[in-house]
Ligand SMILES: [Fe+2]
């Protein structure tokens with residue numbers, strides 16, 4: 001719907017991809033591990049290999065969790081905007097079809113957080 | 120001139136009428152629609168402004184006299200508190216962190232409320248409503264001033280108070296209250312009145328002031344208590360004004376009902392989301408606790424708010440849909456918020472900590488359905504880690520809700536182990552939300568919220584560094600550069616309370632004060 005305003009106007013999209021200097025936003029959350037309180041926001045070039053996200057970016061962000069080391073990545077389930085999704089680790093973000101401001105979640109079956117509380 | 124009129128002494132009621140509506144006139148040089156250009160575009164139909172019942176019946180000279188007397192008392196209390204080093208009498212220096220949050224988050228909103236009411240007090244066509252709004256505009260300016268004066272004394276002794284106005288426009292969590300009020304003041308005058316005059320002042324204000332004022336009193340802070348009580352004595356008028364505006368709109372034209380209902384729904388949710396921070400203050404930041412957030416919600420929302428909405432039912436108003444979710448969330452949000460602040464404690468202008476054991480016990484008792492099951496193990500684990508020297512600070516920025524701008528830590532209403540993700544596509548761009556209600560607000564007016572100044576995205580765009588900073592330089596430390604831009608001094612204003620300068624100073628000063636006494 002249109003904004004209730006004195007005259008018609010369109011808002012400036014403040015977070016359009018052009019404003020990120022060649023990079024794009026990707027949000028990633030780890031299901032059942034809410035000690036890391038919210039999904040996280042990452043800034044990556046679209047040419048980045050998805051495997052590098054996993055190997056280089058995520059450990060810094062989630063590695064502090066005691067269950068990080070226990071993850072079996074072959075078992076991990078991925079979701080994009082809540083729908084089951086399969087990444088290709090050797091392809092780039094763009095080749096994986098990941099666009100600016102996409103949101104991914106990964107589930108690590110068998111791991112249920114601190115004392116099984118999904119923390 | 121006919122002197123006979125002036126000779127007659129006016130009664131209070133006539134005097135009030137003469138000083139308010141008596142000063143109003145229908146313009147003829149310019150059409151009224153040009154003089155009052157903003158009170159029709161929202162679609163609210165007003166047929167007869169004379170039907171407005173003035174809730175205050177206060178003239179400016181009477182207002183002035185009464186408020187001056189109040190301020191004199193307030194400053195006498197403040198002077199005494201400050202001269203006697205009253206700050207050393209508070210329960211624990213952790214309490215002072217609640218004041219830092221208040222000064223940076225709430226006080227600037229008092230000033231914005233002043234601006235908002237001043238604007239509405241110019242733009243409404245009815246003189247009665249205009250005068251009432253102008254009076255409230257003055258109240259809000261006083262609230263901002265008395266808070267700044269009261270809290271300035273803490274700035275002499277403690278960290279984090281030094282640049283609250285600058286911080287309000289910049290720090291990531293302060294964009295939550297800031298964007299809340301910016302949303303309200305950029306709406307039309309009638310929506311503003313529902314947003315602030317009704318939803319906030321009437322429905323939610325007790326949830327802000329009760330914990331804050333009784334919290335201050337409970338924790339020995341006479342200074343903050345003094346400004347709290349001074350402000351609270353204005354609240355009765357503010358609440359009456361908000362309610363009068365709602366009733367007036369609903370009585371004027373039946374077509375106003377769906378518009379008003381939409382605003383009540385929106386602003387109740389906006390308010391509830393913002394009060395997450397207040398609830399967190401109650402449950403985690405007051406060393407001596409007044410009541411839990413859950414209890415406050417039950418008393419002030421479920422009971423008082425329930426009665427109010429029952430009263431409004433005869434106008435066709437129904438209780439906002441979002442209340443069902445807020446009622447479920449009363450057992451969760453404060454714990455989720457504090458865990459978030461704790462892990463982003465390096466980027467906050469106050470200290471954070473893990474509650475002590477007795478405090479965790481209190482939380483277990485107050486939240487029997489949720490605390491032990493979901494939150495206590497989390498906090499205990501983080502506490503143990505801190506004791507082992509592995510205090511957890513997250514260095515990756517959180518994903519935020521496009522509407523309330525709070526990190527996406529809220530969980531699904533029916534499953535507290537799952538983060539609640541919602542999204543909308545608008546003109547080929549994705550937007551994310553913490554809840555159905557935030558998404559709904561966006562979907563209703565997307566062109567407004569696509570403009571949101573989202574702190575995390577602004578940092579990533581490179582807009583949160585000082586102008587001379589070169590982010591491409593070798594060894595560039597983005598967190599340090601952002602803190603520098605926030606004017607947060609690393610190691611003094613931020614990090615854990617344990618080992619902080621405030622903690623050490625407070626203990627030393629209190630020891631000295633005791634041994635001298
Ligand atoms: Fe106020």
Ligand SMILES: [Fe+2]
Nearest residue numbers: 520523553557
């Ligand atoms: Fe939200």
